[in-house]
Amino acid sequence: MEPLYIEPTEFTPKVFFDPESSTFEISGFSRPENVIGFYRPILKWLEEYNEKVLSQNLDFSKSLLTINMKMTYFNSASSKFLLDILLEFMKFHSKGNEVEVNWFYEDGDDEIQESGEEISDMLGYPFNFISYQP
């Protein structure tokens, strides 16, 4: 399956979902003018990924899926969709795949760190919190 790559813009984040390495990155700003138009294709890609890749893996040992969330800002409309994306990964986890969520935040950025903690709490799933220097 082809990777999903979306170039970042002033209003939308970079998205790079790579089935080959099983890494999934969303990074940057998110306040799209058309939030559905931006996020629905990403959710659709994940559905296809589940059908074409994960469901085809009949081995006992499943994949480790690594999600790297490196957001600098997301508005409330985006938070709903970011949660939906992570919920998809929770479904993959319930099917036996290992899922690791790395939540990056700029050192001192309490807003992003707390947002990550809240989302982790909503999902009932632990994240790795990693601070970085700007």
Added chain:
Amino acid sequence: MLAVVKQENILTHFGPLSYEEIGFLLNRMFAYIDKQGMGITIKKKVYSAMVESLENIYKHQDIITNDAEYQPRFTLIHKDKEFSLQASNTVLSHKTPPLREKLDKVNALDKNGLKDLYKTTILSGNVSPKGGAGLGIINIAKVSENKLFYIFDEINEKYTYFTITVTILLNQLK
């Protein structure tokens, strides 16, 4: 002797708003805060409150009267120890009771109460794709950590002019 309170009007916008103009206003705010040497927490809080308020104006500016006085309006003021943001737009009068209810609800909650409300709202499935169901208001209240002040000014039976004032105190922050 009267104390002199320093007040600077950083941004003012009056009239319909394009998506690009929202970015322009945000960039000007960033430049101002950087020039003042303020930290990332204050910058992110003002940014969040501005995005939610300006996007609210942007989403609802189709509901507009011809009256020049009641056009969308936005101001950001830096007073001595606080940022004060004021956003106004026209709403349909019959939509004011649920909006007032949401505002009163968030004003009655503390930080943890707001986190719980955000969580239950986003997980309820009642969030519209535009991010409705009051997520924006809860988010504004979360970043402000102060009560939201609001006015409903009835223009006529059909339309009401809604103004929200958000205060972010600098001494609460790093």
